[in-house]
Amino acid sequence: MGAESSPKIVIxxxxxxxxAILEEGLREAGFTGVVHISEMQSLLERIYAxxxxxxxxxxxxxxxxxxxxxxxxxxxxxxxxxMFVDQSDAAxxxxxxxxxxxxxxxDGLKKERIKPILDLCISRFNAFSKLQNELDRAKSAxxxxxxxxxxxxxxxxxxxxxxxxxxxxxxxxxxxxxKKIAEIAQSILTASELLK
Amino acid sequence: xxxxxxVGFIPLVDAAALIVAVDKGFAAAEGLEVTLVRxxxxxxxxDKLNIGLFDAAHLLAPVAIASSLGLGHIKVPIVxxxxxxxxGNAITVSPALHATIMGEIExxxxxxxxxxxxxxxxxxxRQRSGAEPLTFGMTFPFxxxxxxxxxxxxxxxxxxxxxxxxxxxxxxxxxxxxxxxxVDAFCxxxxxxxxxxxxxxxxxxxxVSDILTRAAEKVLAVRQSWSEKNPDVLAALIRAAFRAxxxxxxxxxxxxxxxxxxxxxxxxxxxxxxxxxxDGRLKISPDGTxxxxxxxxxxxxxGAARPDPMQVAWLYxxxxxxxxxxxxxxxxQIAKAVFRPDLYDAVLGLEGNSRDRASNVMGTFAGPxxxxxxxxxxxxSLQMARRPS
Numbered sequence: 001m002g003a004e005s006s007p008k009i010v011i012x013x014x015x016x017x018x019x020a021i022l023e024e025g026l027r028e029a030g031f032t033g034v035v036h037i038s039e040m041q042s043l044l045e046r047i048y049a050x051x052x053x054x055x056x057x058x059x060x061x062x063x064x065x066x067x068x069x070x071x072x073x074x075x076x077x078x079x080x081x082x083m084f085v086d087q088s089d090a091a092x093x094x095x096x097x098x099x100x101x102x103x104x105x106x107d108g109l110k111k112e113r114i115k116p117i118l119d120l121c122i123s124r125f126n127a128f129s130k131l132q133n134e135l136d137r138a139k140s141a142x143x144x145x146x147x148x149x150x151x152x153x154x155x156x157x158x159x160x161x162x163x164x165x166x167x168x169x170x171x172x173x174x175x176x177x178x179k180k181i182a183e184i185a186q187s188i189l190t191a192s193e194l195l196k
Numbered sequence: 197x198x199x200x201x202x203v204g205f206i207p208l209v210d211a212a213a214l215i216v217a218v219d220k221g222f223a224a225a226e227g228l229e230v231t232l233v234r235x236x237x238x239x240x241x242x243d244k245l246n247i248g249l250f251d252a253a254h255l256l257a258p259v260a261i262a263s264s265l266g267l268g269h270i271k272v273p274i275v276x277x278x279x280x281x282x283x284g285n286a287i288t289v290s291p292a293l294h295a296t297i298m299g300e301i302e303x304x305x306x307x308x309x310x311x312x313x314x315x316x317x318x319x320x321x322r323q324r325s326g327a328e329p330l331t332f333g334m335t336f337p338f339x340x341x342x343x344x345x346x347x348x349x350x351x352x353x354x355x356x357x358x359x360x361x362x363x364x365x366x367x368x369x370x371x372x373x374x375x376x377x378x379v380d381a382f383c384x385x386x387x388x389x390x391x392x393x394x395x396x397x398x399x400x401x402x403x404v405s406d407i408l409t410r411a412a413e414k415v416l417a418v419r420q421s422w423s424e425k426n427p428d429v430l431a432a433l434i435r436a437a438f439r440a441x442x443x444x445x446x447x448x449x450x451x452x453x454x455x456x457x458x459x460x461x462x463x464x465x466x467x468x469x470x471x472x473x474x475d476g477r478l479k480i481s482p483d484g485t486x487x488x489x490x491x492x493x494x495x496x497x498x499g500a501a502r503p504d505p506m507q508v509a510w511l512y513x514x515x516x517x518x519x520x521x522x523x524x525x526x527x528x529q530i531a532k533a534v535f536r537p538d539l540y541d542a543v544l545g546l547e548g549n550s551r552d553r554a555s556n557v558m559g560t561f562a563g564p565x566x567x568x569x570x571x572x573x574x575x576x577s578l579q580m581a582r583r584p585s
Binding site for chain 2: 040041042044059060061062063064065066067068069093094097102
């Protein structure tokens with residue numbers, strides 16, 4: 001492809017949500033040739049068939065080692081691929097590893113054209129993990145509430161308390177034991193399982 | 197004062213010395229609070245070690261050399277003052293390929309020359325009939341697995357780049373890939389060969405100790421700059437790993453070691469499968485055939501933990517042989533400086549003690565004798581080699 005047209009970018013990611021977030025960001029920034037690969041079987045063949053200029057892969061993906069094979073000169077490889085980073089780009093590697101993504105760039109693509117792609121990639125990956133953390137927190141808060149509700153129910157039944165009184169009891173126990181209310185609630189559930 | 201360290205590892209049995217050092221408290225006894233971080237790829241381990249997210253790592257010996265030479269990635273000098281294991285890999289083939297090799301073989305099926313010659317005939321037959329080339333999985337371009345497969349095949353005249361396909365596969369995907377026919381064989385470390393046999397989808401054709409009697413496999417790797425800034429911490433880490441290898445080598449501790457390694461956050465497979473590797477007593481066929489070898493995996497035994505400059509020179513020679521590196525005396529010096537027996541000896545008080553010295557032989561099953569002082573001559577005497585591009 002010509003050096004000035006939009007580079008062809010392949011995203012290798014088993015997370016469809018994260019890939020979609022990244023793909024959207026790249027398109028908004030004017031990178032039109034974006035393809036997402038989510039199936040890891042015959043990964044190299046797929047990549048060779050697409051013939052990309054840039055490959056982005058998440059670091060949780062064991063298939064990263066498969067991509068390293070592209071550096072090797074062998075019969076199957078049409079052109080060698082080098083990671084975009086050179087000796088001067090340690091900070092870029094740091095930022096991308098922190099974000100959980102790695103980039104492979106076909107030799108010949110100019111460094112200044114790669115930088116915006118990588119920056120965007122890093123910011124989208126960071127945004128995704130923030131989202132993921134929030135989601136995890138929300139999930140665990142919901143789980144906690146379920147556990148607390150069930151423990152309250154047990155206390156109400158066994159000790160003839162109102163809901164508010166059951167909650168106050170849980171909270172004071174948690175303060176005394178220096179534990180979270182959900183942990184106290186969980187131990188009540190466990191104990192009641194045992195005593196069934 | 198407690199020093200906190202982050203150490204990366206790949207879930208393989210040859211991470212044993214690190215796992216045992218941490219989980220049996222040998223690291224803590226040295227004042228180290230080590231967080232072991234399980235990783236999914238060698239690329240991740242290399243990058244996180246290089247940029248300092250890891251203080252130390254369980255690393256393929258050839259990756260330590262490649263990183264120091266700047267091959268395939270940025271150049272970060274790495275030092276390896278401790279071998280975590282010698283050998284430990286095996287070549288496993290599909291039941292179909294196994295049957296074909298056994299039909300072709302002339303001689304002892306454990307003799308790598310006999311299997312390689314049989315394979316060469318099979319490859320030639322397939323080429324004549326226009327069949328797809330056989331595909332062999334291995335773990336990384338800069339891996340002992342890659343060089344061991346190549347060494348074995350090339351001895352029988354098979355060109356590993358032309359006559360077969362060699363593909364990188366992450367170890368956890370190996371068994372499935374063999375089962376679904378994506379590869380016909382693979383070379384990988386424990387426990388994956390045993391898992392393929394247990395699932396009935398593979399036969400262990402060779403222990404790599406059939407091909408080389410002593411092959412440096414994984415090392416304890418640190419950045420050279422880090423080693424210079426933290427000599428005392430490194431010494432403590434070496435002592436902890438050494439204590440761990442002594443513990444692992446004691447047959448009475450094997451059950452406990454297997455249980456520690458089997459934990460879900462460590463290797464996460466059945467303790468029984470790990471035990472077979474530690475004992476060198478492996479089921480090699482789905483029919484239950486057992487093969488024993490005291491050379492299958494060496495952790496600490498026979499001076500295995502002491503980095504051997506001969507080993508590193510041999511690995512560098514393989515990189516040159518297969519076109520991954522060009523030969524230069526300077527590069528050889530850099531490669532040799534990766535292995536640091538001097539640090540090992542100094543920390544463990546073994547200077548001048550020759551008992552632990554390696555026998556200075558690679559113990560290859562075929563080919564010219566390796567001469568670390570004449571690599572150019574060695575390479576010239578090989579029948580098959582790539583020219584670096």
